Every structure is written in C-alpha cells, then in structure tokens.
Amino acid sequence: xxxxxxxxxxxxxxxxxxxxxxxxxxxxxxxxxxxxxxxxxxxxxxxxxxxxxxxxxxxxxxxxxxxxxxxxxxxxxxxxxxxxxxxxxxxxxxxxxxxxxxxxxxxxxxxxxxxxxxxxxxxxxxxxxxxxxxxxxxxxxxxxxxxxxxxxxxxxxxxxxxxxxxxxxxxxxxxxxxxxxxxxxxxxxxxxxxxxxxxxxxxxxxxxxxxxxxxxxxxxxxxxxxxxxxxxxxxxxxxxxxxxxxxxxxxxxxxxxxxxxxxxxxxxxxxxxxxxxxxxxxxxxxxxxxxxxxxxxxxxxxxxxxxxxxxxxxxxxxxxxxxxxxxxxxxxxxxxxxxxxxxxxxxxxxxxxxxxxxxxxxxxxxxxxxxxxxxxxxxxxxxxxxxxxxxxxxxxxxxxxxxxxxxxxxxxxxxxxxxxxxxxxxxxxxxxxxxxxxxxxxxxxxxxxxxxxxxxxxxxxxxxxxxxxxxxxxxxxxxxxxxxxxxxxxxxxxxxxxxxxxxxxxxxxxxxxxxxxxxxxxxxxxxxxxxxxxxxxxxxxxxxxxxxxxxxxxxxxxxxxxxxxxxxxxxxxxxxxxxxxxxxxxxxxxxxxxxxxxxxxxxxxxxxxxxxxxxxxxxxxxxxxxxxxxxxxxxxxxxxxxxxxxxxxxxxxxxxxxxxxxxxxxxxxxxxxxxxxxxxxxxxxxxxxxxxxxxxxxxxxxxxxxxxxxxxxxxxxxxxx
Numbered sequence: 001x002x003x004x005x006x007x008x009x010x011x012x013x014x015x016x017x018x019x020x021x022x023x024x025x026x027x028x029x030x031x032x033x034x035x036x037x038x039x040x041x042x043x044x045x046x047x048x049x050x051x052x053x054x055x056x057x058x059x060x061x062x063x064x065x066x067x068x069x070x071x072x073x074x075x076x077x078x079x080x081x082x083x084x085x086x087x088x089x090x091x092x093x094x095x096x097x098x099x100x101x102x103x104x105x106x107x108x109x110x111x112x113x114x115x116x117x118x119x120x121x122x123x124x125x126x127x128x129x130x131x132x133x134x135x136x137x138x139x140x141x142x143x144x145x146x147x148x149x150x151x152x153x154x155x156x157x158x159x160x161x162x163x164x165x166x167x168x169x170x171x172x173x174x175x176x177x178x179x180x181x182x183x184x185x186x187x188x189x190x191x192x193x194x195x196x197x198x199x200x201x202x203x204x205x206x207x208x209x210x211x212x213x214x215x216x217x218x219x220x221x222x223x224x225x226x227x228x229x230x231x232x233x234x235x236x237x238x239x240x241x242x243x244x245x246x247x248x249x250x251x252x253x254x255x256x257x258x259x260x261x262x263x264x265x266x267x268x269x270x271x272x273x274x275x276x277x278x279x280x281x282x283x284x285x286x287x288x289x290x291x292x293x294x295x296x297x298x299x300x301x302x303x304x305x306x307x308x309x310x311x312x313x314x315x316x317x318x319x320x321x322x323x324x325x326x327x328x329x330x331x332x333x334x335x336x337x338x339x340x341x342x343x344x345x346x347x348x349x350x351x352x353x354x355x356x357x358x359x360x361x362x363x364x365x366x367x368x369x370x371x372x373x374x375x376x377x378x379x380x381x382x383x384x385x386x387x388x389x390x391x392x393x394x395x396x397x398x399x400x401x402x403x404x405x406x407x408x409x410x411x412x413x414x415x416x417x418x419x420x421x422x423x424x425x426x427x428x429x430x431x432x433x434x435x436x437x438x439x440x441x442x443x444x445x446x447x448x449x450x451x452x453x454x455x456x457x458x459x460x461x462x463x464x465x466x467x468x469x470x471x472x473x474x475x476x477x478x479x480x481x482x483x484x485x486x487x488x489x490x491x492x493x494x495x496x497x498x499x500x501x502x503x504x505x506x507x508x509x510x511x512x513x514x515x516x517x518x519x520x521x522x523x524x525x526x527x528x529x530x531x532x533x534x535x536x537x538x539x540x541x542x543x544x545x546x547x548x549x550x551x552x553x554x555x556x557x558x559x560x561x562x563x564x565x566x567x568x569x570x571x572x573x574x575x576x577x578x579x580x581x582x583x584x585x586x587x588x589x590x591x592x593x594x595x596x597x598x599x600x601x602x603x604x605x606x607x608x609x610x611x612x613x614x615x616x617x618x619x620x621x622x623x624x625x626x627x628x629x630x631x632x633x634x635x636x637x638x639x640x641x642x643x644x645x646x647x648x649x650x651x652x653x654x655x656x657x658x659x660x661x662x663x664x665x666x667x668x669x670x671x672x673x674x675x676x677x678x679x680x681x682x683x684x685x686x687x688x689x690x691x692x693x694x695x696x697x698x699x700x701x702x703x704x705x706x707x708x709x710x711x712x713x714x715x716x717x718x719x720x721x
Contacts, residue, residue: 003044004062004079007089008132010037011096012125019118030114034121035100041124042093049086053567053577059083061134068137072193080134080197083581087339088131088271091346092264094556096124098549102354103255105546106361116156120259123149127264131271136185136195139272143181143236146265147174153260154252166248173245177235184228187212191221201278208282226279226286230293233269237323240297244645246320250312254357257312258350261319267342270326274335277583281333291331295434298324300643302441306448307629307639310367311356314449318393319349321438325419328431334422335582336589340561340568341419344411347556348392354549355386359453361546362539364465369452371463376454378539383454385550390450392557394443394607399600407565414561417603418569418592424599425591436602443610451618466537 014037018030051057059082068075081089100120107113126145133139147170155167185195191207192200204222212221233239238246246266250257260266273280273290280286298321305317322345329338360367362379376383388410395416397409407414420435460466541547567577571593574584617624629636641647674680 002062003048004081004132005064007041007044007048007093008079008125008128010041011121011128013037015118015121015125018114018121022114022118025114027113031100031104031117034117035097035104037121038093038097038100038124041128042090042097045086045089045093048081049090052083052086053564055576057081057086059579059581073189073195075135075137075195077138078134079132081132083578084271084275084339085131087343088267089128091267091343092124092127092131095346095350095553096120096259096264098350098552099255099259099354102258102357102546102549103253105543106255106357107253108543112156116153116253119149119152119156120255123153123259123264127268130268134197136188136197136200139197140181140185143232143268144178146268147171147178147236150174150249150260150265153256154249156252156256160251163251166245166251169248170245173242174235177232177242180228180230180235181232184225184232187214187225187228191225197275201276204279204282220283220285222279222282223285226276226283227289229276229279230269230273230286230290233272233327234293235269236272237266237269237327238297238320239269239293239323239327240300241293243297243301243320244642244649247313247316247642250310250316254312254353254360257316258353258357261316261349261353266319266323267326267346270323270330270338270342273327273330274339274582277330277335280330281583287331287333289331291328291428291431294324294327294329294331295431296324297321298328298438299434299441300324302438302445304639304642305445306441307636308445309370311359311369311372311449311453312353312367314369314445315349315352315356318352318442318445321442322349322393325416325435325438328435329419329422332423332426332428332431333583333585333588334419334426334569334592336568336573336578336584337415337418337422337592339582340565341412341415343564343568344392344415344556344560347553347560348389348411351385351389351550351553351557352393354546354553355382355389358382358542358546358550359386361542363460363463364468364537366460366463366465368463369449371459371466372453373456373459374454375458375539379541381541381547382550385547385554386450386454388554388557390446392561394446394610395439395603396607397561397604399604401597401600408562411557411559411561413603414565415568417600418565420603421595421599422588422592424595425588432599432602436606439603440606440610443607444614447611447614448618451614455619456622460537460539 011034014034017025017033021030048057059080062079062081064077064079067077100117103117103120107116110116123146126142126149128142129145130139130142133142151167151171154170155163157163188200189195191212192203194200207221210221211218212224214224231242235242246261249260252260280290301317301320301324305314305321308314308317322341326338326341326345329335329341358379359372359375359382362375362382363372366372392410392412395409395413397407397413397417399409399417400407407417409417416435416439420432420439423435424432567573569589569592570576571586571589573589574586578584617628638644
C-alpha cells in the first residue's frame with residue numbers, strides 16, 4: 001500500500017511545480033507535469049480498487065508523520081485505505097485525470113494555463129487528503145482544502161466580476177456549513193476523547209441513549225453530533241438551504257464544473273456521512289433529518305432544472321438533485337446504494353459536463369440552449385457522448401422481473417433504481433414517491449436539453465456570441481474558432497457575454513430581463529421568436545484531447561452500473577466487499593431486491609413519461625412549452641427564480657450585512673475613529689501650526705507684546721500663589 005503515498009502526494013508535487021514555475025517553465029511542461037501526475041495516480045488507484053473487489057486487499061493505515069500533540073489530543077497524519085477509500089480514489093483520480101487532459105483543448109488559448117492546471121492538481125490533492133483521512137482533523141484539512149481550491153477555480157477568470165462574485169459566494173456559503181462541521185468535530189472529541197475515526201466508530205454504540213448539553217438544553221448525544229456534522233455536509237454537497245453557491249459555480253471554466261460536480265467537492269458530504277454511518281445509525285432522528293433534506297433537495301433542484309436555459313446550469317441543478325438521491329439513500333440506511341450512485345454519477349455527470357463544454361466550444365461559447373438546434377450532425381462524437389450520459393442519468397434499462405435475475409441498463413439505471421427500491425423497502429413510501437417523481441422530472445429536463453441542443457432547426461443566427469465570432473473572423477481576420485470564453489484572451493465574454501444578452505443568466509435574476517421586456521419563456525425564442533438559419537456559422541467538433549475523455553467516460557456511463565452493482569448493493573456485499581467499513585443493512589438489501597414488480601417498474605415508467613413529455617413539447621408541438629408557461633405564469637416565475645432563495649437571502653442576510661458594514665464604515669470608522677483619531681490629531685497640529693505661524697510675522701512689537709503678556713502672566717501666577 002505504499003503506492004498510496006504516490007497517489008496522494010503526486011498531485012501536490014505537480015501543483016507546486018506548475019504553480020511556482022508558472023510561465024517560467026512554459027505551458028506545455030506545466031501541463032505535462034500535472035496531467036502526467038494525475039494519470040500516474042489514476043493508474044495506481046485502480047489496482048487498489050480491484051484488489052478490494054477481489055478480496056486480495058484489506059484495510060490498512062499508512063503513517064506519514066506525527067502532526068498534533070496537545071494534551072489529550074494526539075493527531076497522527078496517516079492515510080487510511082479501505083473499501084470506501086478505494087472507491088473514492090478511482091472516482092477522484094480517474095475523473096481528474098480526464099479533466100486535466102480535456103483542459104489541454106478547452107483552455108488551449110488561455111495565457112494562465114500553468115496556474116489553472118496547478119489549481120486543478122491542488123484541488124485533487126485536497127480531495128485525496130479528505131478521503132484518506134484517518135482522523136476528523138485530517139478530514140477537516142482536506143475539507144477546507146477543497147473549499148479553498150474551489151474558490152480559486154471558480155474565480156479563475158478574476159477579471160470577470162460575475163466569476164469573482166460566484167467564488168466569494170461559494171466560499172461564504174461553505175463557511176456556514178463548515179461552522180457546523182467544526183462544532184461537530186469539537187463535540188465528538190469532547191464526547192469520545194479522540195478524533196481517530198476508527199476509535200470513534202467503535203465507541204459510538206456505547207453512547208446510545210446518553211445526553212449532552214447544547215445551547216442551554218440537554219439533547220441526545222449522537223443526534224447533536226450527527227446533525228452538526230451533517231450541516232457541514234449540507235454546505236459542501238449543496239443541500240437545500242446551503243445550495244445557492246452550486247449553480248453560480250458555473251461561472252468557472254467548464255472543466256472546473258466537471259471536477260467540482262462529478263468527483264470531488266460535492267461528493268465530500270456523502271462520503272463523510274457514509275464514513276461515519278455507524279454514528280448516524282445511533283440516531284434515528286438524525287437519519288430522518290438526512291432523509292428529509294435529501295428528498296427535499298432532490299425535488300427542489302429537479303423542478304428548477306426544468307426551466308433553465310443555460311446548458312451548464314441545467315446540469316448543475318441535476319447534480320444538486322442527484323446528491324439529494326444519495327443523501328436520502330443514506331438516510332433510509334442504504335449506504336451501499338448511496339455510494340453506488342456516487343460512483344456511477346461520477347462517470348455520467350463528468351461526461352455530461354465535458355460534453356456540454358464540447359457543445360459550448362463548438363458554438364463559440366454560447367451557453368443558451370435556445371440558440372442551439374440541429375447539432376447532432378455537426379458534432380456527432382459529442383452528440384453520442386452526451387446521449388450515453390443522458391441514457392445513464394435518466395436510468396434507461398430493463399429491470400430484473402419474473403424470475404429473471406439479471407437487470408441490464410446504463411449506469412444510473414442500476415444505482416438510482418436501487419435507491420428508489422431501498423426507500424420503499426425501508427418503509428418510506430413518501431420518500432419513494434419523491435424519488436419516482438424526480439426520476440420523471442430528471443428524464444424530462446435531460447431530454448429537453450438533448451432535443452433543444454441536437455434536434456430541430458439551427459437557431460445559431462440569433463446568437464450574439466456567434467455574430468461576434470463571425471464579426472471577428474470576417475471583419476478582423478481573427479480565427480473564428482477562438483475561445484471567446486477565455487477572459488484573458490478576448491473580452492468577448494465580459495463585454496458581450498451572457499449577462500448582457502441572456503436574461504436567464506443576468507446575475508441570476510431573470511426578473512431584470514423580464515422587466516426589460518425580454519422575458520425568457522420556457523421554450524425561449526428558440527422555436528418561434530428567432531429566425532432559423534445558421535447565419536454563416538458552422539459548428540466544429542472538438543479536438544481529440546477533448547474527445548478522448550468523452551469516449552472513456554461514455555464507457556463508464558454505459559457499463560459501470562452493470563459491472564459493479566453486485567459489489568455495492570447485493571446482500572452478500574456486507575461481508576464480501578464492505579467488511580464493516582459502512583453500516584451495511586443486509587436485511588434492507590434483501591428487502592430491496594424483493595419489492596413488488598410495480599415498485600421495480602416505477603422508475604422506468606417515470607423515465608418514459610419524462611421522455612415522452614419532452615419529445616412532445618420540443619419536437620412534436622414546439623408551441624406547447626410557451627402555452628404552459630403562460631398558463632402557469634406564477635409557478636413558472638417561481639421556478640425561474642429558483643424558489644426565490646437568492647432574493648430571500650439577499651433580503652435577510654446580504655443587505656443587512658452591507659448596511660451594518662456601511663454604518664461601521666461611515667459612522668464608526670470615518671466619523672468617529674478617523675475624526676477623533678488620526679484626522680483629529682492632524683487637524684489639531686494643523687490648527688496650532690497656523691496659530692504659531694501668525695505669531696511669527698517678523699515684527700519686533702509683536703514679539704515684545706507676547707513677551708509682555710508672558711511676563712504679566714508669570715507675575716500674576718507668582719502673586720496668586
């Protein structure tokens with residue numbers, strides 16, 4: 001297991017070389033070092049994972065050095081490798097390596113490529129530290145590391161105000177969740193006297209029924225600790241209430257979106273809950289809360305995704321929704337199913353994001369789907385890659401029915417259906433209903449994306465991005481395939497980007513656009529308001545370095561579920577694969593496989609309903625979406641405004657914070673501290689200088705007069721004394 005040291009620290013070394021060397025070492029060496037390091041880590045991770053699948057490997061801890069010794073706290077820096085870690089290793093390194101390779105093409109014209117690749121590698125290192133942690137303090141180090149790296153990556157184009165705002169928003173919202181996580185760690189150390197994860201999990205059953213003082217009251221110990229820890233998971237994994245940063249993270253480059261959404265930061269919360277599942281098993285209240293938040297997030301994000309017009313934001317809300325699936329799976333006790341969906345989701349979600357990036361690349365970085373159409377013939381490899389991802393996320397497959405033990409389908413079919421079946425088997429019909437409803441909505445918005453992008457008539461002529469590209473190409477002799485999205489190379493996105501032209505993206509506030517008379521309807525101007533035609537623009541397929549990751553991820557989206565489902569969710573997996581690394585409920589897995597046929601078919605039926613509805617709305621009757629949005633305008637605006645969470649938080653937190661800041665600035669700093677402090681001292685010195693200057697006028701009688709006054713004052717004082 002010494003290879004784990006190379007897996008974890010090679011990305012850190014590569015980040016240091018590329019970041020410190022930067023342009024001095026050149027673009028290509030920086031990219032070679034970082035990409036090569038990630039592929040080496042990936043190649044070393046897969047044998048570890050396969051070894052656990054075959055039973056050849058067992059859990060081990062690789063010590064690195066002694067880190068903290070303070071009183072009763074003894075924190076050794078060690079790398080824990082077990083079944084749970086092995087899953088995360090292959091997910092993180094595989095997706096990150098492919099994202100690095102993809103970025104060779106996507107970021108090819110950015111002048112800050114070494115810095116970008118250094119950030120990617122630093123992000124990967126932080127996540128690897130998180131998943132290999134043997135203590136809660138070490139996990140927190142990686143937890144905060146991915147928060148820092150995400151801030152750097154989301155705000156990579158720092159000359160773009162919206163990117164800076166999104167980075168700050170992600171950082172601040174995650175600080176709220178991290179406060180809960182820190183309190184959970186403090187409380188856990190207080191209760192157990194250690195931060196060692198194995199020791200805590202072994203002692204967790206002994207705390208059942210005990211109470212702890214918190215906020216002046218006494219509560220169940222494990223409930224308080226688990227809820228505080230889960231608040232951290234809510235922030236990192238963008239659950240309802242602390243989700244607002246995730247869609248805005250799309251302001252970063254598309255490879256960043258793929259890395260954050262598929263393999264790293266957003267899955268940290270799910271991993272943490274599964275890692276600490278023996279603790280959560282001691283608190284039914286905490287598990288119920290996890291289930292409720294997961295189901296609510298699942299439904300919320302799916303409904304918002306239905307009306308988004310930015311291709312990346314549709315997939316972003318899809319990520320939020322799929323994370324909800326994972327959490328409510330963990331909440332009902334199906335931790336194996338939660339990790340299975342995390343595993344399959346990494347492949348098809350990375351595929352969808354990178355596929356979306358390829359579409360954006362082909363469309364001169366136009367992200368509004370209303371200006372796409374008919375692209376399947378122009379970019380066929382991208383089309384088939386996104387088709388595989390769509391088939392996976394919507395759960396296309398054939399269930400095991402009527403004595404047939406073998407289910408065949410794409411990756412999401414095996415993992416998502418397992419979660420839905422587990423919720424029914426766990427006696428949670430309400431959660432099962434939410435899961436099935438969201439499966440239908442997921443199918444609808446996923447196929448809506450495909451139909452608007454790859455079918456129908458080309459609507460590119462109405463895109464100002466395309467017109468700007470043609471103007472550059474024909475008017476100024478520029479390369480018409482130039483990346484207008486790269487803010488350091490061209491100012492097109494800053495001066496002519498989405499915020500200027502696409503109402504659904506105007507600082508996240510579509511009301512601004514509607515008030516301006518350019519209301520973004522559900523079908524958009526795509527089918528009726530805009531003239532058809534290409535406007536002389538010809539979409540182009542992405543370079544090979546961008547297509548290779550799509551091909552590899554397509555294989556995962558197709559086969560990952562079918563190949564690996566037995567290791568994650570079969571009743572024998574508890575002893576065969578997991579071996580106690582999670583709280584595996586074998587009886588739930590048995591019950592899950594024995595649910596009625598109607599339950600097994602429910603997700604498939606929901607998927608078909610979503611597909612048929614999307615086909616009717618965007619292929620058969622393109623006027624239907626506009627009619628629906630006009631008929632249910634209040635509901636449509638409610639969804640378009642994302643349940644008004646941003647507006648509510650602005651009213652409750654942002655504006656009061658700015659008001660307090662302005663008060664302390666103007667009243668406190670300027671009019672009090674500065675006035676009576678440095679400015680007041682300077683005024684007094686200046687005044688005394690002016691008075692002294694008037695006395696020093698050069699006339700003898702003035703000096704004599706002053707001397708007389710002084711002498712008189714001295715005599716008066718002496719007599720009075």
